[in-house]
Amino acid sequence: xxxxxxxxxxxxxxxxxxxxxxxxxxxxxxxxxxxxxxxxxxxxxxxxxxxxxxxxxxxxxxxxxxxxxxxxxxxxxxxxxxxxxxxxxxxxxxxxxxxxxxxxxxxxxxxxxxxxxxxxxxxxxxxxxxxxxxxxxxxxxxxxxxxxxxxxxxxxxxxxxxxxxxxxxxxxxxxxxxxxxxxxxxxxxxxxxxxxxxxxxxxxxxxxxxxxxxxxxxxxxxxxxxxxxxxxxxxxxxxxxxxxxxxxxxxxxxxxxxxxxxxxxxxxxxxxxxxxxxxxxxxxxxxxxxxxxxxxxxxxxxxxxxxxxxxxxxxxxxxxxxxxxxxxxxxxxxxxxxxxxxxxxxxxxxxxxxxxxxxxxxxxxxxxxxxxxxxxxxxxxxxxxxxxxxxxxxxxxxxxxxxxxxxxxxxxxxxxxxxxxxxxxxxxxxxxxxxxxxxxxxxxxxxxxxxxxxxxxxxxxxxxxxxxxxxxxxxxxxxxxxxxxxxxxxxxxxxxxxxxxxxxxxxxxxxxxxxxxxxxxxxxxxxxxxxxxxxxxxxxxxxxxxxxxxxxxxxxxxxxxxxxxxxxxxxxxxxxxxxxxxxxx
Numbered sequence: 001x002x003x004x005x006x007x008x009x010x011x012x013x014x015x016x017x018x019x020x021x022x023x024x025x026x027x028x029x030x031x032x033x034x035x036x037x038x039x040x041x042x043x044x045x046x047x048x049x050x051x052x053x054x055x056x057x058x059x060x061x062x063x064x065x066x067x068x069x070x071x072x073x074x075x076x077x078x079x080x081x082x083x084x085x086x087x088x089x090x091x092x093x094x095x096x097x098x099x100x101x102x103x104x105x106x107x108x109x110x111x112x113x114x115x116x117x118x119x120x121x122x123x124x125x126x127x128x129x130x131x132x133x134x135x136x137x138x139x140x141x142x143x144x145x146x147x148x149x150x151x152x153x154x155x156x157x158x159x160x161x162x163x164x165x166x167x168x169x170x171x172x173x174x175x176x177x178x179x180x181x182x183x184x185x186x187x188x189x190x191x192x193x194x195x196x197x198x199x200x201x202x203x204x205x206x207x208x209x210x211x212x213x214x215x216x217x218x219x220x221x222x223x224x225x226x227x228x229x230x231x232x233x234x235x236x237x238x239x240x241x242x243x244x245x246x247x248x249x250x251x252x253x254x255x256x257x258x259x260x261x262x263x264x265x266x267x268x269x270x271x272x273x274x275x276x277x278x279x280x281x282x283x284x285x286x287x288x289x290x291x292x293x294x295x296x297x298x299x300x301x302x303x304x305x306x307x308x309x310x311x312x313x314x315x316x317x318x319x320x321x322x323x324x325x326x327x328x329x330x331x332x333x334x335x336x337x338x339x340x341x342x343x344x345x346x347x348x349x350x351x352x353x354x355x356x357x358x359x360x361x362x363x364x365x366x367x368x369x370x371x372x373x374x375x376x377x378x379x380x381x382x383x384x385x386x387x388x389x390x391x392x393x394x395x396x397x398x399x400x401x402x403x404x405x406x407x408x409x410x411x412x413x414x415x416x417x418x419x420x421x422x423x424x425x426x427x428x429x430x431x432x433x434x435x436x437x438x439x440x441x442x443x444x445x446x447x448x449x450x451x452x453x454x455x456x457x458x459x460x461x462x463x464x465x466x467x468x469x470x471x472x473x474x475x476x477x478x479x480x481x482x483x484x485x486x487x488x489x490x491x492x493x494x495x496x497x498x499x500x501x502x503x504x505x506x507x508x509x510x511x512x513x514x515x516x517x518x519x520x521x522x523x524x525x526x527x528x529x530x531x532x533x534x535x536x537x538x539x540x541x542x543x544x545x546x547x548x549x550x551x552x553x554x555x556x557x558x559x560x561x562x563x564x565x566x567x568x569x570x571x572x573x574x575x576x577x578x579x580x581x582x583x584x585x
Contacts, residue, residue, distance in 0.1 A: 005165050012161030013208065019155025020204055025410070026147035046086040046311060050304060053090020063095035063202060064237035065343060067256050071241050072340030075249030081318070084252045085311040088259060092231065092300040098203035099293040102210050123160070127153035140413045155207075162211040185268055188225020189232065196233025205230045206296055210289040220291065221283040224271070227295050228264045231303075235260055241340050251318035258314055263303030337402040345409040349418050352402055356422050356429075357480045359395035362388050363429040364476050366436035367535065371465050373443040374528075385440040392433040396426050421549035425479060428538040428545075432472070435531040435538075442527045451521055454511065459585045460504050461528070467497050467582040468532050475539040484550050490543035492574035496582055497536040501529050503584055 057066045070087050073079035126149045133146025196205040209226060212218055235257040242253035275283070307314065336355045341348040366388035373381050403419050411419065445451075453461065471493045478487045508525055512518075 009162055009165035012158045012165055012211075015154050015158025016162060016207060016211075017158070017199065017201075017204055019151050019153070019158055020201065020207070021151070023148055023151030023155055026144050026151055046308060049083065049086025050090035050093070050308070053087035054094035055090075056087075057091040057094025058097040063091040064234055066091040066094070067235075067238040067253070068241045068340050068343060069347075071238055071245060071249045071252045072338040074252040075245040075335070075338050075340070077335050081248050081251055081255070082312070082315050085255055085259075085314060086308075088252070088256045089304045089308060089311075092260070093297075093304060095203055095234075096293065096297040096300055099206045099210065099296045102207045103289040103293040123153045123156040126150070127157075144412065162208070185225040185228075185272065188222060189229035189264065189268070192226035192229025192231075193233035194229075195226075196230045197236040198233075202230045202234035205233065206292065210292050213287045213289055213292055216286045218287050219284055220287045220295070223287040223292060224283075224295055225268070227292065227299065228268060231260045231299065232257075232264055245340075247322050250322050251315070254318040254321055255314050258317055259303070259307060262314075263299070263307060266306060267299055267303060337398055339405070342405055342409065345406055345411050346415050348402070348406050348409075349411070349415045352399055352406065352422060353418065355395065355399055355402075356426055359392055359399065359426060360429050360476050360479050362395065363392050363433045363436075364472055366392065366433045367439070367472055368469065370436040370439040370443070371469070373440055374446070374461070374465075377443050377447040382440050382444060385436055389433040389437050392430055396430045399426050417549045421545055424545045425542050428541045432535050432538050435535050438531045439528060442524055442531075446524055449520070451518075451524065453521060453525070456511070456585065457508065457521075457525065460507060461525075463582050463584055464497075464500050464504060464529070464532055467493065467500060467578070468535060471497065471536055471539045475542050478543050478546055482546065482550065484547050487543040487547050488570075489574060491540055492571055493578045494536045494540040495575055496578040497533060499579065500582060500584065501533040504529055507584070 053066060053070075057063050067088055070079065070084045070091075074081055074084050130146045130149030130151075130153060133142050134150060135146075137143050137146060192205070192209075195208070196202050199205060206227070209218075209223060209230075213223065235253070238253040238256045242250040245253075274280075336351045338351070341351050366385050369381060369388070370385050373385070400423065403423055406419060407416075471490060474486060474490055474493070477483060478490065504525070508522055512522060
């Protein structure tokens with residue numbers, strides 16, 4: 001084997017690994033975070049957990065990615081540790097799908113239909129279709145599907161290139177002799193674990209083993225221990241992801257490790273014990289790509305069936321290894337923003353959005369509690385408003401930082417738009433909470449000075465605040481439900497609030513002239529109405545931003561002007577309805 005053959009082999013390996021990466025990314029984008037969402041909304045039934053874990057892993061082609069995602073779920077409190085066990089077991093089964101796909105490379109037949117199943121036959125077709133879709137398709141979804149097809153073609157081409165470059169090695173005694181040492185089960189397990197830990201993908205390491213098997217130089221006696229080791233090596237990714245996580249997240253990573261380690265020990269002990277009495281003659285036979293897939297599947301399915309009844313024992317073992325401290329950690333209010341989710345950008349965007357909805361709720365609560373203080377002020381309520389405002393500030397910082405990290409990834413167009421929309425909206429929600437603090441401080445001032453609004457002023461503020469509560473509630477529902485239809489109702493109400501604001505000021509001036517109000521109360525009233533009016537402005541910004549993002553509309557101010565001009569009949573009708581509903585006394 002000369003230097004050019006070595007370069008060809010390394011080039012084939014590079015294509016294989018790159019193709020697996022490209023295909024995995026394409027599958028993740030196409031799923032748009034929905035697969036991870038299924039896991040998140042997971043039930044406590046272990047059998048269903050195993051099926052879900054297997055299904056998701058089969059689609060995204062990575063048990064490591066699924067397990068890291070589960071570690072993130074446990075770390076953020078979305079999932080309990082005992083719920084994670086079933087998914088981890090299922091992920092091991094799901095990863096065997098890759099080995100079955102790669103086993104197609106070993107098909108040998110003159111039948112035309114069987115030949116069509118060989119990667120060398122269909123990979124070029126996939127490559128042509130995939131590249132054309134990637135280059136010429138306008139739809140993001142179609143481009144992602146093209147990426148999947150192209151990635152699969154690259155993967156299979158790399159597999160084929162690797163196996164052809166390795167074929168001459170079958171005649172080299174030194175190479176074939178190298179694998180006889182792996183007949184020692186312990187050495188084989190170590191070799192498989194180290195290879196998988198190095199490239200952090202059991203699917204890829206199994207593929208490399210299958211490519212080596214196509215040379216005919218590897219026996220089942222050598223291959224079986226290596227496969228066992230590969231299942232242990234794949235735990236490295238999850239163990240690394242557990243660094244810096246909560247104790248339960250670290251335990252989830254350990255459950256993955258213990259499951260594969262104990263499963264390997266049981267399988268190896270049972271297999272070699274039976275071999276003493278039965279004498280498995282096939283051990284000295286040359287292993288094929290399909291044979292590797294069969295062994296890989298049998299091990300993972302058998303390990304799952306064997307250890308599923310003892311899932312609580314795995315949890316207990318992990319909890320014994322990492323014990324609880326006496327001092328409990330402070331609750332993490334932004335736990336959904338786990339950096340492990342950044343590996344699946346579409347899902348990370350979804351988590352950021354959920355956190356932004358929590359922020360919107362806190363902002364709304366702060367405002368409503370501040371308005372309530374005008375009726376009955378107390379320091380406990382004022383402190384609650386300050387705490388909510390501080391919470392909203394933290395939300396804005398954490399979400400903004402997280403979204404900037406997501407932006408560094410390659411996002412689908414829809415996800416990129418969502419990131420932009422969330423960034424704009426969280427700024428408006430933060431400002432609403434600031435106005436809540438201003439309103440609370442005004443209520444405090446009124447109480448300390450023992451000032452009292454006239455009955456007419458109180459009645460006017462009651463109407464103003466009712467309109468404000470409706471527009472804020474409506475805006476929250478618009479944002480939480482991404483409801484573009486409801487969003488169109490925000491602007492007419494905002495215009496009514498502007499009118500109310502002007503009327504309240506004019507009525508105050510009239511009372512001032514008649515001596516029915518003081519200048520001091522006038523300043524207080526002005527502070528309140530200014531904050532109320534600005535809150536409504538921020539609601540208008542949020543609704544307009546959502547419509548702009550979802551419907552690819554104009555800029556915010558252009559959109560509002562366009563709404564008034566081109567949809568004036570509907571706008572005016574709604575404006576009149578709100579005007580009638582919130583008519584000042």
